Amino acid sequence: MAKVMVIGAGPAGLRAAESLARFGLDVLLVEQAPYLGGALARHRYGGLMPYFDSGPQVLKAMTAVVTDHARVTVCTESQVGRVESTDGGFQVELMGQTATEEHVQAVILATGFTHFDPRRDAKYGYGLFPDVITGAELEEQMAAGPVHRVSNGAIPESVAFIYCVGSRDRQVGNTYCSRVCCAVSTKQGIELRQQLPQARIVMFYMDVRTYGLWEDQLYWRAQEEAGIVYVKGRVAEITQHDGRPLLKGEDTLIRGPFEWEFDLVVLATGMEPAAGTAALAAKFGVEREPHGFLRQAKPMVSAAITNRPGVFVAGAASGPKTVEDSVMEGDVAAMAVLEHLGVKATP
Ligand SMILES: Cc1cc2nc3c(=O)[nH]c(=O)nc-3n(C[C@H](O)[C@H](O)[C@H](O)COP(=O)(O)OP(=O)(O)OC[C@H]3O[C@@H](n4cnc5c(N)ncnc54)[C@H](O)[C@@H]3O)c2cc1C
C-alpha cells in the first residue's frame, strides 16, 4: 500500500492524516514539536471562534483519531532532512532521535504559521511594558486562570485590543490581512466579558473583518450583548504612565487624537509563514507566493495543488486560515493525493 508523508501535525495535517488512513493509505505524520495539535496545543486556545467550541475538546478529538489509527505512524520531534526524487515518489531523510530513510509516494506540507513577533514594531512597547501582551498570551492566560495584569497580578479594570499588529503594514513587510484576528479578538472580548463583567473593553481597529456569517454572531453580539466598544483608529504609540500602558493615536471617525490609559493591552498579532518554510519549500521544489507562504498553483482547481507533482499543501502553510478552513484543506489535500496515486473509491 502507498505511503504518504504529512509534515506538520496541526489541524490541517491531523485531518489529512486521518482522511488518508481512512482510505487505507499508510501515513507518516512528521511533527517538529513534542506534541500534536499545532497552534491549538501550543497556545492552549480555550474557546474557538466562531462557534465557541471548546479548544481542548476539539484538540483531543483531532489527535485521538490519528494516535489510535494503526495506519498512522506519528513521529514527533522530527524534521525532514535531505529529499530526493525517485521513480515513484520521494526518498526523504527523517531526522528524529535517530535518522532514517523513508520512501513515500506523496507528501503533504501542512507546516502552518507563526505569529508576528511584535518586538519588530517598537511603537507597541511589547517586551518593554509588561501589561502589553499578545492575543496568544491572552489565550494562555484565559486557559490558566483569571486574566490578570502581568505587572502586578491585579484583575484588569480596562482592556484594549489593537488590531492588525504585523498585518496590513508596509513598514513591517506584511501587506496582507491575517483574516482571523478581527474575529479571534472579538471572540476573546466576548469571553473576557464573562470573566470581567465591569471592565471597560475597547477594540482599536482599522476595519472590522468579521466577514460572512460572523458579522452578527460575533461583531454585533460583542457590542450589543457584551458592551464592547469599537474605536476606528490607529494607535501611533504605546508608552507607560503611572505603571499603566498609555495609548496615543487618532480616532479616524471623529478625526481627533486620543490618549487613553488601560490596565492591559492585547495585540492582535498576525500570521506569518512558519519558520523554515523557505527551506522546506526549496527541499521539495515548491514555489512560494509573494508573502512567503507556499503557493497554491491551481487554486481554482484544488487548494492543495502545488507546482510540484506529488507534493501538496494544506492549511495555514499557504496563507492565513481559520481552524475550520485548515481542517477542510486537510481533507482536500488527502483527496488530491488519492487522485494523484490513482486510488479508486471502493463501492
Ligand atoms: C491568537 C490566535 C488565536 C486563534 N484562534 C482561533 C480560533 O479561535 N478559531 C480559529 O478557527 N482559528 C484560530 N486561529 C487560527 C488557527 O490557529 C489556525 O487556523 C490553525 O492553527 C492552522 O492550522 P494548521 O494546521 O494549518 O497550522 P498550525 O496550527 O500552525 O500547525 C502546523 C504544525 O506544523 C509544525 N511544523 C512547522 N514546520 C515544520 C517542519 N518543518 N517540520 C515538522 N513540523 C513542522 C508546527 O510545529 C505545527 O505543529 C487563531 C490564531 C491566532 C494567532
Ligand code: SF4
Ligand atoms: S483580520 Fe482584522 S485584525 Fe487581522 S489583519 Fe485583517 S483586518 Fe487586521
